[in-house]
Amino acid sequence: MFAEEEVVKSHKGRSDILFTLIAGCFSLIFFRLWYLQIYQGDMLYQYSIKNRLRKETVRAPRGMIFSRNNQLMVHNIPRFDAIIIPQYLTNRKQTIPKLANILSMKESDVKKILKKYRGQARYRPVRIKKNISKKEVAIIETENEKMPGVQVETFISREYADKEVGGHVLGYISEISQTQLPKYRKRDHVDYKLGDFIGQDGIEEKFDKNLRGEDGYQFMEVDARGRMKRIISSNNLFAGIENKVAKPGNNVRLTIDRDLQLTAFKALEGKVGSAVAVDVQTGEVLAMVSRPSFDPAQFSKGLTAEYWSSLVNNEFNPLRNRAVQDHYPPGSTFKVFTAITVLEEGLIKPDEELSCGPTFRLGRRTYHDWKKSGHGKTDVYKSIKRSVDVYYYKLATQFDIDTLASYARKFGLGSKTQITLPREIPGLIPTKEWKKKRFGEEWQLGENLTSAIGQSFLLTTPLQLAMSYATIANGGTLYRPQVVKEIFTNSGEVVESMEPEIVSKAEVSEATLKAVKIGMNQVVNEEKGTAWWYRGRGIRMAGKTGTAQVISMSSKELFSKCEEKPYKSRHHGLFAAFAPYENPRIAVAVVVEHGCHGSSAAAPVARDIITTYMKKYEKEAHARYEKEDNEKARAYWRKLQEKRRKAKEKKEQEG
């Protein structure tokens, strides 16, 4: 026993070495820990934060759009989507059929949608059905506990107060498309992502930058499988990580008047065409409608296939804003500019009369007047009042087409108005050079004649027409048309205010403008004026009708009844006017495609718009004019009755 204890003791040396080795091993561990935790600690700490944080975008609420009188035209309303968060979808087998049943969808469709988004992070919602009804929301909310992973997500949708009215001006928003993404990123220097909503037309497009605001972001903690654990709101543990609050978009106040807009839209009911009303003194657009139209709200709600195809397959292309994206031959509405040209160039004096028969011959060709019997002796007033073609044929041989073009351009025709609406087209005022370039042919004198009455190559947009008439009305100042009055924040602070912008001054003598205006007044307010029957009461508009030939016709065809022609070859009806005559405030242009007559198709639209305007903004003048007009009308009726009575008496006497 004793010896064995000695033997044990003799191992003391080895046991000491062993413990030293153990201590050595642990000091290795010690230094390694020091290296990782103290020396590399800060770096690895950062890694561990990056590991677990993910940045999620918080969408900024889009700005609202108001009318000039602060009526809300476009705002945001919540929309409800049924979503599934795959992370919480624990009871797949029972939940999916149940949800499909509630949403009246096929089970396989739900599965298909889930499968499509399988690649994304599991905490991210998968949208099963957009825009579900309140009833569906209620059912899902009550059945919530039995369907883990199914939720209702509130989503901000764009609401347009007047639906289809003015859809073209307001535009719409929709999800940015794959092809637009790189293009818009470059254009706006904004890092758009798929799923972002972006303005695609009208104000929504052009003022997207103001309306969209700035998206914020929110950091959240995720686990190794990308499941969300919590939202990080405090920054104490995560130095340098800051959430950014979304900055709401700015609001836009339009120059558009909602009542005028509604009137214009209603007046164009059942027609294809557009109407534009502008403020004569500022160039502000008061109304702009185009028909057929579309409901912009459908786009942000998530367009249904049926609605989309109904838009795309409509031969009248409801998506196009005819007021700026379409142009038409101005027809006789152009005659006022020809009149200005001939008067300014001294080719004729205002009261100088020309004898105007039914036709005018140039070389071997015969040019017809719209009136088969001709108009007889005609001065410039009558030429406008009665829209005498031959008067202009006669004078057209005496000027150069480039001269006519230069006058037309002074009133803004033939070039873009620079309105802040997308895809505006410039229209066309032909010159000799243009024709040479376009067709490689010389200008023909005959084309002077047709140009003088607003046919041949001439094309104007309804907006241009309205602006040019406004320029006549205000004495020669061409404004840039504006649709936005100001941009302001939610707290009411004005960010940007648009002032009237003068494009140019038309250097035309007052006498000339006065002569033309007298003619235009006679068109509406004198018997036998082409728009006499549509003069309205209390508005005193002065204007010009136009009936634009769509296709070339023989004289026989020309005089056949327009309404009997096939739709596509009927004339466009145009009417442009300003009001009131003595103190012009508003200018209106109306185009009704294939409306046959400027007077019957287009003039009533302008009358309705102007009537609404007068009642709202020029109450006093309207009341005064209305009284006078009523008296005049009564006198007219009395006269008519007198005449009839006399005729009757005469008949009786004879009898």
Next chain:
Amino acid sequence: MNFDNIKELLKRYDFSFFGLSLVIFIFGIINLYSATHTSANMHHANLYKVQIGWYLISLFVGFAISFVQPKNYFRFAWFVYAFNVFLLVLVLFLGHEGMGARRWLLLGPFRVQPSELMKLSVIFVLARWFRKRSPDQELGLKQLVFPFIIAFIPTILIVLEPDLGTGLLILLIFFTMAFFRKLKWKSLGILAIVGIISGGLMYQFGLKNYQKRRILTFINPTADAKGSGYNAIQSKIAIGSGKFLGKGLMKSSQASLNYLPENHTDFVFSIFNEEHGFFGSILLIGLYLFLFYRFVWLSVNVSRIFDSIVIIGVMSIFFWHTFINMGMVMGLLPVVGLPLPLMSYGGSSLLTFGICCGIATSISNSRNMF
């Protein structure tokens, strides 16, 4: 046994092993709770309860063993060894497969891992052999041949399962014991050279692909950061991000967010480091070191050479597990699936270390009892 006897017994009873292991276990169970309580998996979230249960069982078994007279270890050494080798052979043919390896025997509801028990069996046989061969002499290579065979048979059987980690562990235990039993320095040098050469040969011809990959990953973990290097990198991030004082209890992001897949078994130490930092880890390492010191102190304060060698063997089981696990999680050693004693989740591991404490206590108690 009257009251005085019990009092006498308690006076002589060495509580240091169970006491230290309990302290470490308390660290471990808190850490385990912290690592798993947020888990969405209910099974994982309840692991700490299971672990406490296992600990109570192992405490009971260890406590029972602490009353066994050490001479019985001597007596039954060969029998236990032979039986254990038989079990290892049985495993190779009838074992239950799990995770690509055949390591378990199914006994009714229990899964027994004979390789766990083998660590202890080998110690008894080796101690018995070393005691017999002139214990006052230094050991040369010749005297090492037979004990090497004793150690090598189970090693081979375990490596075939395959469980390379445990296999190598048995060899390490053998060498630790041989070193304590005064292995000549010269022989040690020769063995080291042979070890290096055979290690190289084994890597070339004997290793499976996943094992090779672990070693390559150890050399350059970033080469396959999302694949085989993932654990090593995430573990280092977890440890480093703890800095000096750690993120605080239950504040581990790497663990609670499942960046470390095996956070309740092999990688508990990383979580501990992340939450308690350098300071906490030094404390824990201190506890382990103190435990080992107790073993080493005891080894030269017993009266029988057999007991002395058994203590060193038991200590070496403890030590190598601790060192290899810690070294592995902090990127000092390749990833080998060895648990951290008393910290990692696992019933058989707890049981083994409970038995180890029981053996040490029984030997410690016996030295005052003759």
